[in-house]
Amino acid sequence: MGRxxxxxxxxxxxxxxxxxxxxxxQYQVFIGLHLIHEVTSPQAFGMLRDKGLGVAYPSRTFxxxxxxxxxxxxxxxxxxxxxxxxxxVLGQSTAEHGIEFFEPESGSQGIVHVVGPEKGLTQPxxxxxxxxxxxxxxxxxxxxxxxxxxxxxxDVLASQTLAMDPLKVRRINVEGDLTVGVTAKDVILxxxxxxxxxxxxxxxxxxxxxxxxxMTMEERMTxxxxxxxxGARCGYINPDETTFSFLRGLExxxxxxxxxxxxxxxxxxxxDADAKFDDELVIYAGDIQPTVTWGVTPAQAIFIxxxxxxxxxxxxxxxxxxxxxxxxxxLKPDEPIKGTKIDVAFIGSCTNGRISDFREVAAxxxxxxxxxxxxxxxxxxxxxxxxxxxxxxxxxxxxxxGFEWRKPGCSMCLAMNPDKLVGEEVCASSSNxxxxxxxxxxxxxxxxxxxxxxxxxxxxxxxxxAREIFGLSEEVV
Amino acid sequence: xxxxxxxxxxxxxxGNDIDTDRIIPARFLKCVTFDELGPSLFYDxxxxxxxxxxxxxxxxxxxxxxxxxxxxxxxxxxxxxEHAPQAIQKFGFRAVIAGSFAEIFHGNCTTLGIPCLVMSxxxxxxxxxxxxxxPEAEIVIDLEEKKIICSNKIYSxxxxxxxxxxxLTETFDPLDNLLKAKDQIQATAIKLGYS
Numbered sequence: 041m042g043r044x045x046x047x048x049x050x051x052x053x054x055x056x057x058x059x060x061x062x063x064x065x066q067y068q069v070f071i072g073l074h075l076i077h078e079v080t081s082p083q084a085f086g087m088l089r090d091k092g093l094g095v096a097y098p099s100r101t102f103x104x105x106x107x108x109x110x111x112x113x114x115x116x117x118x119x120x121x122x123x124x125x126x127x128x129v130l131g132q133s134t135a136e137h138g139i140e141f142f143e144p145e146s147g148s149q150g151i152v153h154v155v156g157p158e159k160g161l162t163q164p165x166x167x168x169x170x171x172x173x174x175x176x177x178x179x180x181x182x183x184x185x186x187x188x189x190x191x192x193x194x195d196v197l198a199s200q201t202l203a204m205d206p207l208k209v210r211r212i213n214v215e216g217d218l219t220v221g222v223t224a225k226d227v228i229l230x231x232x233x234x235x236x237x238x239x240x241x242x243x244x245x246x247x248x249x250x251x252x253x254x255m256t257m258e259e260r261m262t263x264x265x266x267x268x269x270x271g272a273r274c275g276y277i278n279p280d281e282t283t284f285s286f287l288r289g290l291e292x293x294x295x296x297x298x299x300x301x302x303x304x305x306x307x308x309x310x311x312d313a314d315a316k317f318d319d320e321l322v323i324y325a326g327d328i329q330p331t332v333t334w335g336v337t338p339a340q341a342i343f344i345x346x347x348x349x350x351x352x353x354x355x356x357x358x359x360x361x362x363x364x365x366x367x368x369x370x371l372k373p374d375e376p377i378k379g380t381k382i383d384v385a386f387i388g389s390c391t392n393g394r395i396s397d398f399r400e401v402a403a404x405x406x407x408x409x410x411x412x413x414x415x416x417x418x419x420x421x422x423x424x425x426x427x428x429x430x431x432x433x434x435x436x437x438x439x440x441x442g443f444e445w446r447k448p449g450c451s452m453c454l455a456m457n458p459d460k461l462v463g464e465e466v467c468a469s470s471s472n473x474x475x476x477x478x479x480x481x482x483x484x485x486x487x488x489x490x491x492x493x494x495x496x497x498x499x500x501x502x503x504x505x506a507r508e509i510f511g512l513s514e515e516v517v
Numbered sequence: 518x519x520x521x522x523x524x525x526x527x528x529x530x531x532g533n534d535i536d537t538d539r540i541i542p543a544r545f546l547k548c549v550t551f552d553e554l555g556p557s558l559f560y561d562x563x564x565x566x567x568x569x570x571x572x573x574x575x576x577x578x579x580x581x582x583x584x585x586x587x588x589x590x591x592x593x594x595x596x597x598x599e600h601a602p603q604a605i606q607k608f609g610f611r612a613v614i615a616g617s618f619a620e621i622f623h624g625n626c627t628t629l630g631i632p633c634l635v636m637s638x639x640x641x642x643x644x645x646x647x648x649x650x651x652p653e654a655e656i657v658i659d660l661e662e663k664k665i666i667c668s669n670k671i672y673s674x675x676x677x678x679x680x681x682x683x684x685l686t687e688t689f690d691p692l693d694n695l696l697k698a699k700d701q702i703q704a705t706a707i708k709l710g711y712s
Binding site: 056057058059060062063064065066068070072079080082083086091093096097100107108120122123125126129171172173175186187188189190191192194195198199200201202203205237238241242268271273337357360361364454455456473475476477478480482483 | 532533539544548550566597598618620621625628629690695698701705706709712
């Protein structure tokens with residue numbers, strides 16, 4: 041054939057977007073889509089002002105508010121004056137620089153990683169940045185999508201470029217079929233458990249294999265979302281027909297002939313059949329069971345039927361990590377995780393706050409009730425998710441079962457709004473981080489799991505297997 | 518400020534996987550400038566619910582004024598919040614030594630002019646016990662030679678080359694350089710149909 045060696049998607053997107061090589065060995069890379077929110081971006085506008093700079097490509101940046109917005113009462117001004125100020129500063133800065141702002145009650149507000157894909161802003165072959173580590177979510181469409189700091193937000197605003205080091209690429213093949221009750225969330229928790237929280241440092245993760253490619257786009261977003269929890273700055277999935285049919289007809293996606301042309305271009309970004317990877321591994325989908333965390337990092341996870349690890353059986357620093365985690369979580373080694381009492385159940389976040397997450401749970405809820413001891417909240421990831429859910433009556437299904445149906449936002453994922461754990465409460469959470477204090481109480485405890493596992497745990501009042509609570513078995517599918 | 522040699526006293530904050538929520542809890546991110554973040558560094562590790570000191574290494578009198586933070590593997594994992602390195606810098610630290618660093622955190626530190634140095638576990642343990650034994654001991658970081666000197670001992674360290682280069686040449690804030698390529702940026706935008 042006489043052509044160059046095959047390239048993977050990362051290399052193709054990178055090569056296309058490199059503006060030039062810099063003297064320190066880094067590359068200046070063009071950023072196709074820049075998303076901003078109220079927590080990490082206001083300071084960047086201040087930095088621009090200090091340097092007397094403007095925004096170079098305002099039409100390539102989009103803003104929304106998600107972290108600090110309350111999910112109960114969103115009427116303005118917000119009760120928290122600092123939260124109100126953060127939204128106002130973002131509103132003023134975007135207006136001043138001609139940046140589109142998906143503000144509350146516009147019908148378009150939501151978690152930044154839910155809004156980008158649902159509007160069709162996120163498209164294959166793009167470089168995407170946001171001052172938020174879960175930007176990796178957008179990799180589900182075949183993008184290089186990564187979180188950046190505020191100074192880099194400033195760099196993108198001022199130049200639409202970043203100084204970056206290239207990444208290595210690890211191909212993770214998940215082969216075969218997932219069994220009933222095992223979800224995309226279980227797949228990514230399992231991958232992080234296997235490779236560790238820093239296994240991905242220096243890498244982009246390319247997720248492939250039959251189990252990945254049979255996932256819907258929303259499931260793929262769940263997988264890519266947590267790449268950073270495995271230390272990988274970005275994770276992606278090669279675009280395929282599932283990607284294109286999801287994109288067809290979305291607000292910001294070209295239509296008609298332009299759509300077909302776009303598909304051709306998007307398809308060309310997928311890794312070549314003979315592409316090389318810096319590392320490669322295979323995981324068998326059938327081996328993965330519903331997974332929950334027991335500790336204070338997302339890698340401290342086990343299958344629902346497994347027992348909590350014992351520091352006695354570990355060595356070196358692992359011993360300390362396990363015993364520190366158990367003492368924070370107030371859990372005992374060698375005990376089952378199943379049956380651990382919970383106080384709060386949270387379904388939402390950029391990991392699992394999309395319409396399919398709520399549909400999946402709502403299909404199981406009729407006839408079930410949240411345990412009296414549990415405070416359960418369902419928080420749609422965007423105003424659009426909320427609207428669709430209400431059109432389909434999902435909110436009523438959740439409310440009937442004893443969940444509160446809230447307004448869109450990051451909510452209890454990160455404790456920057458009124459949704460917080462109190463004291464030592466234990467939360468079954470569909471979010472992405474179980475760090476100490478993550479959900480707002482310095483002694484609060486988080487157990488990560490899939491939305492259906494959260495629902496099952498909410499109903500029984502303790503960590504439970506969704507397959508048992510909802511009677512899921514291979515025969516019924 | 519020159520980065521060829523950084524000298525100061527050290528403090529050891531033990532533990533792997535110290536995440537950005539521990540470095541600066543999310544409630545302190547409610548701000549529109551980074552100016553006031555220093556005192557909130559490691560807040561929930563340092564103070565209990567009543568605000569009483571938990572006798573964290575940062576608050577031990579003998580460690581007051583330390584300028585070099587020493588920790589373990591995967592330091593700074595988690596969120597992309599620049600508030601974390603900003604808080605470290607505003608608290609008074611000029612460099613971080615660890616077993617390894619999370620990537621976004623590392624990049625944020627470099628952009629702020631905080632060198633992130635990677636040191637082996639054995640050396641780190643040795644340096645940490647040196648610092649704990651004698652909090653007055655001066656640590657000298659030599660970026661040029663990639664080594665650290667403390668109490669007559671020499672430790673070798675690793676560093677991402679692009680970060681070391683940009684600190685040594687004091688071009689760690691890339692913006693001015695990025696803006697020099699306006700025409701090439703525009704050409705790339707047009708080529709990719711972005712403009």
